[in-house]
Each structure stands twice: as C-alpha cells, then as structure tokens.
Amino acid sequence: MIIERSSEWKEGFIKRLENLEPWSNWSLYNMSYEVEKNNLITEFRGLQSPKYLPALTPLSHQLEVAETVIERMNGKAILADEVGLGKTIEAGLILKEYLIRGLVKKALILAPASLINQWIEELNYKFYIPAIAYKKSYSLDHYDVVVMSMDTAKKSPHRELIYAQDYDMIIIDEAHKLKNHKTKIYEFVQSLKKKFCLLLTATPIQNDVFELFYLISLLKPGHLGNFETFQTSFSASKHSLEHDEYLRELVNQVMVRNRRQDTGIEWTNRKVQIVPIHFTPEEKEVYDMILELKNVSPVFSGAFSMITLQKEMCSSKEATYLTLNKMRQNCVEADEAEFVEQIIQKLMALETNSKAEKAYEIVSEANDKVIIFTEYRASQAYLQWYLNSKGITSVLFNGQFNKNKREWMKRLFKEQAQVLIATESGGEGINLQFCHHVINYDLPWNPMKLEQRIGRVHRLGQEHDVHIYNLAIHDTIEEDILHLLNMKIDVFEKVVGELDDILSAFKKSI
Amino acid sequence: MYPQQVHSYLQTFFRENNCQILSDNNHYITVQLTIDMDKKIMNRPYYWKYLESTNGVPCPAQLTFITNQNKLEKDIKGEVVHFGSPRLNQLFQATKELGAFVQMYEKVVDKFESRPFLTPWLGVNYKVSYYSDQTKEILHSFGINLMTGNVVEDFQESLREVDFGSVMSENVFHLPYIIKPIRALERLDSVIENIIQHDDHTWAEEANRRWQRDLEVLEHFYVGIENRPECYEMEKKALKEQYESRIKIEIISGGIFYLK
Structure with missing residues (x-):
C-alpha cells in the first residue's frame, strides 16, 4: 500500500521552535480543528455534495443517480435519463462529489458548441465549480475544469494539448454523437484516458444496437465483449435480439435511465397522434411521376436521390423543385429532360398543398402557440408564407443561428408570433415550455430525433398537456418511414427500456 | 453549517485576525480588512506590488458578507456566503494556515501551592485519508508527554476545558523537556502508522x-x-x-x- 506523507508541517514547526516565525493564535487553532472535523468525510459511501450546495435542491431521482453512479458503477456510466430530467444536474452532483472527496482535480467537459455557455453557468452558479469555456489563447495547465466543444477538441492542436493534460474525469454531453466508431471524434475519445467518465445522452440507441455497443466500448471496453462476440450473440439479424434480457442486464450495469414517470414528479400528459393525410389527385399524379423517374433515366436510379425526392414531394413543391431542377441538368438524353420538364410543369401548377392545409387546420384549431418541425429549408420558407397568407404569424428557427439570434427568436415566438417553424437542426438546446403543441410536418428516419423535438416542450416546467401531431401522407414513403420508426423504437425498448410515446399512443407490435 | 454558524465563524475569524468589524447585523457583516488579510484573501498581488513600489497609501478592502439572504430586511449589497461557497472555503484555508502551530501555557490560579510547575507536551492533529475510487477520512489527535514519553489519544478534546495563555507566567516553573519535540513527533508518526497498519482494510x-x-x-x-x-x-x-x-x-x- 502506498502511504503518502508530507513534511510541510514539520518544517513549519521547526521554524517556530527556532523562533524564526511566530506561533499562531489559539482561537484560530481551535477553529481550524473544528473546520476539519466538520468537513471530514467519515464514510466511503453516501453523498457529501448536497450539504455544500444549499442553494440547489436536487430532485430525488437525481440524487439517486449520483449515488448509483459513484457507488455501484465506480464513476463510469452512461446517464440516459429521458430528455428534460436534468442530466446536467446529475453530472454536476457527481463531479462535485469527486472534487470534494479529492478524487478528481482536473475535469474536461465536451459538449455541443450551443450548450457550452449553459454548462459554464450551471457549474459555476449551481455547483460553485469554477469551470471556464476553452479559448485558443488559454493554457490548459492553468484551468482545472474546462468546457470545450467536441469539434474543437478533436482537431489539432487542441487534441494534442488535451492529451498532454492528465484529466481525472471526462464528461461528454450529447454522447450519441459518438455512435459511429469510424469518426474522428470517436477515435479521439477512445484514446483519451478515462479514469472517471460520464456519457450523457437521452438516446443511446438511435438506429441499431451496435451504436450502444460502441458507446459502451468507449466507456468500458469488453463489457459487451469484443465486436465479433457481440455480433454473433446479439445480432443474427439487426432487429431480432435473442438475448434481450441478458443484454439488458449488462447494459444496466453501466447505464442509468430514469423515465418521466419514475421521477415521482407529476408530469403533464403527452397526447400523440398520427394524422393521416390524402394527396389531391393532382399531387398524387406528380408523386407517381416521380416514382416513374428511375425507370426513365439513370440519373434517378440512385436509391438515395429517389428517397429524397419522394420525401420532398411529401413536404412541399418548393423543396421538390430545388432538387428536381438540379438533377435535370444531369440528364443527357433529350427525352429524359423532357419527362423531368413535364413533372416540373405539373409540379409548379399545383395549387394546393394538402399537408400544409392540414397543418394550418391544426394550428387554427389549437388556437395557441405551435411548433412545426420540417426537414427542409424550402418548406420552412413556404410554410411561413402560407401561414402568413392565412393571417398567422410565425418565426423561423435554424440550428445555425448563434446564441443571440436563438434567444431573440425564442422571445419573438413567446411574445409575438403564434408559430415557430424549425428545421431539424433546431431541435437541440432550446427550451420552450410555454408551448404545448408540436407538429412533425416531416418525419425523420430516426425516432430519437422525434424524442429530441418533443423534449423541447415536454420537459420540467411544462404545465399543460402536450399535443404531438405526426403528419403522414397516405400511400407514400411516409408510411414506410412510420413502419421503420416503429421497428427502431422496438429495438430501443428491448435493450434500453420503455420509451414515452413518440409516434402514437397505440404501439404496433411487429 | 447553518447560516448562524457561518455568521459566528466570520465574526470570530475577522476579530481574531484584527480586522475591524464595521457593522454587524444578524444576517450580514461588514469588515475592514487589514493589509495582511487583504493580501491573503483578495487575490490582487499586482495592486500590492504597485503600491509598494510607488509608496502609495494602502487602502485594504472593506467587505460585506451576507450570511442569510432570506432574512435581510434592507437592500444590502454584498457577497452571499454559505457553506460550500468559494469564499468560505478560502477562509477555511486561511484559518488552516493561520492556526497550524501554537505554544500554549496553562493558566495557574492556585496561589497556595508554593511552586506550581507545568509539564511540556507535544500535541499533534493528524488527518488520515484512505483513497481508492472512494474516499474516507479520519482525524487522530495525539499528545505526548515530553518528560515521560507517555502518549494519550483524543488530546485536542482533552484541552477543551483548559484555560490557556500564550505567554509564560512568572512564578510558575516550566519543566524543560527531556524528549526533543522533533523526536516526539517521530514517535507520534510511528504511532499513527501502527494504527493504520492495524486498521480494517x-x-x-x-x-x-x-x-x-x-x-x-x-x-x-x-x-x-x-x-x-x-x-x-x-x-x-x-x-x-x-x-x-x-x-x-x-x-x-x-x-x-x-x-x-
């Protein structure tokens, strides 16, 4: 056993004995002893941090998570609470505990750029942890707790500067960004020394169970075996999980997940419905012509471009036109170009957008604030114009907005506009509890994106029931997407745990 | 530590460090720092370096600490201090530095005793920390009689009731030590190691x-x-x-x- 001792006191004592320095004051001597006695960590177990944080009242599930991670998982865990249950608070409690116990001196927090300020504020004001946001001119030697964006961290020279430090704790927010093991950021985190490590994500599986394998292999390589053994035991086919129970138990050894209903807090209801829509005959005609394209020209034979076009046609003619027009230029044969031209003409002649009409109907019936999520910028602009023509005010929201613009748009939405129209990338990092209607105008492939979207409004602080409308056009690719979303949700629930309703209140069994 | 405990801690700390308390309400306290205290807790070495090189008039800071924000009746501007706040941790650290070494003499009031005499002891307070992925700390307080080498436990607690002065009184005989304090310290070091060795690991x-x-x-x-x-x-x-x-x-x- 290593025993560390310091001769510091002895040296000071000798100086006093030789009358080189004055003796201390008796009251301060006693005060100092009392302070030591008061602050003593008398038990290996239990949390010290709450008594140092009188201004913070953690919820019971947050305290439980902190205790479980420290005592049962030895400080290496995936925090996978549902969106809006306070994963940052849990991570803060754990970090604070290790700082108090002297087990962590230096910590590195990696977060998306848009969340850095929020981390800095929470750590400093709620936890009294002097964290700073990394700037190029700062030397990492001088700061013990640093928050940095993943994009910065993985690049030279920052990457090397981080490797040169000796961090005791690594916290990674929105850790599902590490789901792909072939990315630079994955490689970067893999080579980082992880003595204590927290991965925060509400969505540890987005598409398939391998994402979870890679995430856990970052945290604790070998916990799920190596890739070959994992592949043979857990994935004969992607979606049939033979050892559900066993896998789930292994996962639970390194992952904590609270659901809204486990928290003992009264949550408002989530009312989810799929709203079926029928194309007008004219719209359907264009859609079918688009399907024909792959038989007409090799330019359209790629599955990806076909899928894009179909999805866009389900969204708006504006979105479809942009792609179609671009692809027309690639057509070599005259008859091919001719056919595309025909489609474009029919497309531009369309007078109704059935989906937009439905969206308008929902908005006017709700007679309240509504968020509309679309996947396309062109549809976003169209919807704003269309709603405006019906006398409904709206603001736009994109992920590229900087912090000021985000805040400004959020305020405009809160105070003036009835509708906020966001593109996919607007899904993270804004909290809009004052709104309780969400329209998923276009469906993403990934169910967790839906969960992230809903999480913007259905989170702590929401006082009303939340209504979710998933729009899907009958007899189009959107029905396939619905089917796939259901399968993915099924995989998630088998391995990770139940999910709150995302698609509809009635779960399909497959 | 409750707000009231924090408050009396601040009172004693500044009083014992000769910082004048300018106003003291139950829930906030304003103090005038001495130059030494300013240097210790204000974290502004450049100011002091500048002042000393220009022979300027030193102007140590005045600080207001709010110990219970919820009970303030007036609008007071100041720093909120509570258990866990960085300022209090800093003062704890300062207390530790300023209260690490003492030499004390028990006050003798018995006038009838012809030649009262006092025995020298070395008292040492140890903190032992066990670390793995978890932590636990234990305090040990030992005293060793510098005449006999006799070691007692819970020494700090046993001093609680004793009335001490910081200077030798005239008509009291102070026995010279037989065991040198540094040797005694080494003895205590081995006592503590022995205890650790026999602890449950x-x-x-x-x-x-x-x-x-x-x-x-x-x-x-x-x-x-x-x-x-x-x-x-x-x-x-x-x-x-x-x-x-x-x-x-x-x-x-x-x-x-x-x-x-």
Missing part, C-alpha cells in the same frame, strides 16, 4: 477486487489480439489510477502545551 481489498474485475473485462475486449493498440495500455493505466488504494497522512495542526 477491507476497503482496499474490495477496491482491488473491482480493479481485477474491470481488468478481466478489458482483457475480454482484446482477446485474441496480439498487437494491442495504445488505447489498451491507456485503459489499463486509467484503471490503476481509478482503483489503486493509497493512504495519505497529513498533519493539520499541532504545538507545544505546558500543562499541570
């Missing part, structure tokens, strides 16, 4: 088991791979740092005590 065995288990898991990941990548070694190193048990012995305070 299940915690270290358990940490070791956790370590071994995680090592096995890691091996499992690389089974059949001959040339193991750098991150394998990195993981092993991380596990060592996470679980390896170590013990830290720290002296927090101590001194010479002349006792009846």
